Amino acid sequence: MSFDRYEAKREASKLQEPVDEARLLAEKLGLEPYPVNYWIVDYDEMNELIAYGGFQHRYPHWRWGMQYDKQQKQGQYGGGKAFEIVNNDNPSHAFLQESNELADQKAVITHVEAHADFFANNEWFGMFTDARGDDEVDAAAMLERHGRSIREYMADPDVEQAKVERWIDNVLTLEDTIDQHQTFSASHLLGGPDADGEELDDDLAEKLSELDLSDEVLEEVFDEEWVEDQEGDGAAASFPETPEKDVIAFLREHGKRYDEEAGKAVEFEPWQRDIIEMLRAESYYFAAQKMTKVMNEGWAAYWESMMMGEEAFAGADEFLSYADHQARVLGSPGLNPYKLGKELWEYVENTTNRREVLDKLLRVEGISWRNVADTVDFDDILEQLEPPEALDSITSDALDAVAELPDKFVDREALERAREGEVDVDKYPWKVLTYEGLARRHYSLTKRQNRGFLKRVGQSELERIGRYLFDDAVYESVDEALDDIDHARGWDRMREIRESHNDVTFLDEFLTQEFVDENEYFTYEYSQAAGQNRVASTDYEDVKKKLLLQFTNFGKPTIVVQDGNYNNRNELLLAHRYNGVMLDIEQAQRTLERVFDLWGRPVNLMTIVKTVDEHDIEVAKRRNREPEPEEQGLLIRYDGSTFEERELPWEEVEDIAASDVDYDTKPDDWLA
């Protein structure tokens, strides 16, 4: 594949108009996307792009082959048809499949615009680029550079290619052991046991990153001695002082490789250290995507639906194909991140709008949070909240009616041009409206599927809103209050949230019992007694916990470096921050083998396991109860050839077990 080939196709005139118009509509709706370059590719090229994570040039590795293989099969045998791919870059590059119907293409384009807005505004995407400034992400270039470097190492006659491949494998097993809440810093942990990238003067860290120096240079100039001088004297009590979350960085700094011939640990080759850092940078780059998947996909699904469905971006004849498209994406059973995301955004929109309405109503003389039931007729209110007719259906013959709408809703200039026939109002009615006009037009609370939302408000929420209102007799009538409503509150708030939140904070803040009930979410757990998965809870706190388990730390257990000089013999001690859910021990052992390759000396992992006696299970089955597992501390040690497991007394693992949240949601009398 090469970009050159796309150049020609790029001008596919058929799609130029939808691309341009989608951008204009997105902006009218309040979005601020990065510029997007659209490319047309065929089915195989699409699969290839997806297999490579959205970029064409990556380092050589069998995983890309595996991913490609898997996708081809899914496409053949399953319904997993790939629609689009867009990467987080400025400008973004979006790839569309040439064989898709126009309706699909339009859906994809609107979807892509929303993604591009998310990339441009969500601060977690900004973290990677903070040192360089928003305009110079150029992820594609970075990944390509890495690919080239690694290929060069592989071609180097002094370096065995298989060794390079194995080294990459080793690092990849730890790709999620980064500290994703910190800004990416190339100099993190640089320069010795006591140096911590963050504590190193912030300015200095930033400047170092800006300089974009290679690690070799950084180490030469800012070596241990120099840094220690900065820090002052005094050996640290433990190493690391506090448990280190960025395990890869720690290994890069303090790891060694085991030399078979010499029979001991020796320094890394420069290429080894370089590869660790490159892959670590990539991990940080992709971390933002992984951390915001639900939000991002939900965001794109929401705006796609708004543009395609409500704003009829899809023509009348394309609409059925579009409905089909949506069904395929959102309709698969089980937990679907697109669906969860979209539902949550809609919930956010509705709750914000509801709050705004109630805020105004509670300021009407005579209405208070105590007497709402008696003084407010929600059905009436809902009727009044309907958008005015002229706003709802706009056609070229109805422009006069549009002209009479309040100023804030109407784009006067566009209306003039429409009258002169320069704007196709029948096809693009939104052109004559402003952002506020569109927000009014698509007001969420009056949509058919949301009609119960307003009156469903719970008493505690009423109280929460009403209790601290100081000016609570501002309006003389309900009408007056309704006039004052800001109909764009919902969208405004959504945009704020898409800036600041990630999946964990998004779920944590907005998932409520109302949401869980309305959308019928539940948790399930494995029952030893029943020998299968069973529904465990429909309580929103539990649902939230389970979801957070899947999204916190990329859905992986948190592993930290506890001690770099364990047993006083330079052994590595990793600790699993136990939260009620066990590690997959077999996987952990296999991963430890790789960690050994990166440390050069014996490696240890401290964790907690749950065991259930066979006998207890039988007893429990008979009594139709769930057996109680026993928690036990465990230390796994690998010295390069054998594994050793040792039980640890509770005092030794107390620290890692300390957790205010237990992610196990099995109720006490579960299957009784």
Add this chain to the structure above:
Amino acid sequence: MGLQDDLERFREVGEKRREDLADFIQYGDLGQSGKDDVRIPIKIVDLPEFEYDRRDQGGVGQGDADVGDPVGQPQPQPGDGDEEGDPGEEGAEHEYYEMDPEEFAQELDEELGLELDPKGKKVIEEKEGPFTDLTRTGPDSTLDFERMFKEGLKRKLAMDFDEEFLREVLKIEGWGPDRAFEWARGENVPVSKAWIDDAYDDVPRDERTTWSSIDELEENVDREPVQQKIRREGIKQVPFRREDERYRHPEIIEEREKNVVVFNIRDVSGSMRQNKRELVERVFTPLDWYLQGKYDNAEFVYIAHDAEAWEVERDEFFGIRSGGGTKISSAYELAEELLEEYPWSEWNRYVFAAGDSENSSNDTEQRVVPLMEQIPANLHAYVETQPSGNAINATHAEEVESHFGDSDDVAVAYVSSEDDVTDAIYEILSTEEEAEQ
């Protein structure tokens, strides 16, 4: 370049990672396979990571459900298809490597180091194979027309030339038949001198200087390639020759069909708990597949017994559990009866029994052993599945072993855990192999 290389790399890694047969038999999930279709899970190759224990993790679902309701398998999701995130995100999944019993048997041979060649009872059947033999004569209906046509076409192409053009060549000023012939030869046109001479005579005198040079001719007249000419004139122009005719015959294949009947006998009495039953399943299922793979025609009979014996279907066989005591001879008596359907002269026979070695007193010595001697078979086997080592009164296996000793048609194996399963299978199969040697 990039993708092809990476696909190649993947295939290499994948080949090494398929769950090996021994692991599959001993610890794997046999439940996904059927009688004829062995499905071995392959973990879609992926690198290890620090991950949660899948079971312990639980999950979230959507739907109208009450606490305690069973939940189905989690489905693959969109976002597996068009995500822009790191591909490595989704964990390993199971796919199955499917093989038929024949392949299974071959693999097991390799893995266990066996080379069992089923012998004995063969029935020779003549079958008509594919129509691949060719002769020069035969009934019209078996004429290989395509071949004949191709030969004719080749011939025509070899002989044909553009006559019109050649005639024009003869009209070049200063050229004559000799020069024209030279030119034709140079162009590989398969024309004879005689033809040129004749053609030259036919050219009217005043036309013999129509063209000043070959170049002028070529500029003004198009040559028609032979294929086009054939197309234009139709295939009737393709000459068919007698010597091109070929007639097709079916091959006669002699097939030797090998028959086998396998009797699976199991103690289903009260003492045979879940873990013992599972061990039996792990030994018998691969044996059945193996034999099915080695023989062309395999039949299976399943007998369950406690103090009495009765015949059952395959799907019930491993799960049944009854209450009573144990009398192993009842099963052999029933087997003897049922074996009348499968005469020793025509059928290879395997009689496998399994249990925890418990039996009513004297039954082994007085009835089972004689019955085993009486029932002719390629191989008798007893598999003792006793996880906790020996129990009192559980001596059946020992007794059989001491009685039959090194006999080459009786095998006894002891299985106390999954780890022993492949050894047991080897023990049983190699007994017959030794017999062959």
